[in-house]
Amino acid sequence: MLPSPTRESSTDFDDLFRQHYDLVYRTAYGITGSSEDAEDVLQTIFLRLLGREDSPGLKKNPRAYLCRAAVNVSLNTLRSKRRQVQIADVNALRDTAPTKDAGDADLRHRLLDAISQLNTGAVEILMLRYVHNYSDAEIARMLCTTRGTIAVSLYRSRARIKKLMRASGEKP
Numbered sequence: 001m002l003p004s005p006t007r008e009s010s011t012d013f014d015d016l017f018r019q020h021y022d023l024v025y026r027t028a029y030g031i032t033g034s035s036e037d038a039e040d041v042l043q044t045i046f047l048r049l050l051g052r053e054d055s056p057g058l059k060k061n062p063r064a065y066l067c068r069a070a071v072n073v074s075l076n077t078l079r080s081k082r083r084q085v086q087i088a089d090v091n092a093l094r095d096t097a098p099t100k101d102a103g104d105a106d107l108r109h110r111l112l113d114a115i116s117q118l119n120t121g122a123v124e125i126l127m128l129r130y131v132h133n134y135s136d137a138e139i140a141r142m143l144c145t146t147r148g149t150i151a152v153s154l155y156r157s158r159a160r161i162k163k164l165m166r167a168s169g170e171k172p
Contacts, residue, residue: 017046020062024070030131031074033112041073064142071124078116114164122157125150
């Protein structure tokens with residue numbers, strides 16, 4: 001059973017939600033590629049926060065804390081889905097001829113699969129850079145590291161994604 005929130009803590013929580021809803025949703029959508037999954041991630045994160053005592057990381061830097069939480073929950077969602085057998089999708093693929101949209105869907109699926117194989121820190125940096133359009137310097141300040149570290153991480157992550165996508169596109 002969740003503790004009953006006080007009026008003050010309820011207001012703080014509402015403010016936190018309003019200020020960071022977009023960050024969490026966009027990060028989750030950028031990773032999962034699904035609005036439904038992004039909504040589930042958003043809901044999961046804020047429900048977990050309701051049931052917890054205050055976290056020092058959340059108080060110190062809520063933006064970085066919530067971004068990392070969105071990355072972690074989104075990656076868990078992707079990894080969980082990858083393990084599930086999608087029989088309906090397999091049957092649908094058999095019944096349709098390949099189209100341009102199918103090629104785009106395949107490319108997007110390969111990209112999301114490659115992202116799900118990266119470590120959470122790399123995905124967090126990629127999302128901050130390419131989904132939220134933060135500069136390397138802004139990301140470095142947010143994550144308490146150097147701009148060079150961010151630049152190297154982005155370079156390595158892009159290279160790893162390319163390698164993973166090439167490997168997944170090859171026919172066995």
